[in-house]
Amino acid sequence: MTLDDAYANAAYIPRAEEFPPRWQAAAASFREALGPRAETGVRYGESDRQVYDFFHPDGVAKGTLIFVHGGYWKAFDRSDWSHLAEGALARGWAVVMPGYDLCPEVRISDITQQIAAAVTAIAERVQGPLVLAGHSAGGHLVSRMLDPLVLPETVRGRIERVAPISPLADLGPLMQTSMNEILRLDTEEAGAESPVNMAVPRGAQIAVWVGADERPAFLDQAEILAxxxxxxxxxxxxRHHFDVIEPLRDRDSEVVRFICGV
Structure with missing residues (x-):
């Protein structure tokens, strides 16, 4: 398809195939080290993937970061990313990572509603401010949470900061990729699910992150959203598309400082 190369990340990252097993190993080690402070598999919806992992800080949480993983809405699992909670957790924030069903079993609009259900369930459980961050497709999903039609106002009003990282903000171009055989986007859904078509969010602070070495299409997507x-x-x-999330592990990184409001 016309835009397959434009949205191909792994083909332009050296030794890209080593990243997923590295993520999985780091995530498993992180959960093991956290012990009882890692509460995994908390159900928020009906399907097996509609669960979240809740990582508790040492002491009373200053707030809650909800991180949504990427994978073009068709790959990966919440358990691959546990280690990315490290930076915010070290600053006294709880970190929650929801899973969601994947395309083609569901559509992207269904995933948006699942993440909204997860955010709502988490908000009912915790006190204090909420912060959202997400990578790639996860960047799209956390951006969608700022749509007044997606979350209840009582929940959306508690969201203080949002950090879409390498987000997909305009879904129209993805209709011209072979991925659309799985995503099944049509013109109506692509328009409705594109954050760039939403009303400009009010209230929450927003910072859009992207790696300087990412594909031009992702640089463009981040620029147009910002x-x-x-x-x-x-x-x-x-930073490229696969390592732009690494600073989430560092309590002193710029992205963690933004997330934690310091």
């Missing part, structure tokens, strides 16, 4: 929403736009030098 520009359309009037959001902060951070281009992380020396």
């Amino acid at each position: 520009r359309t929403w009037g959001a902060r736009h951070v281009i992380d030098e020396g």
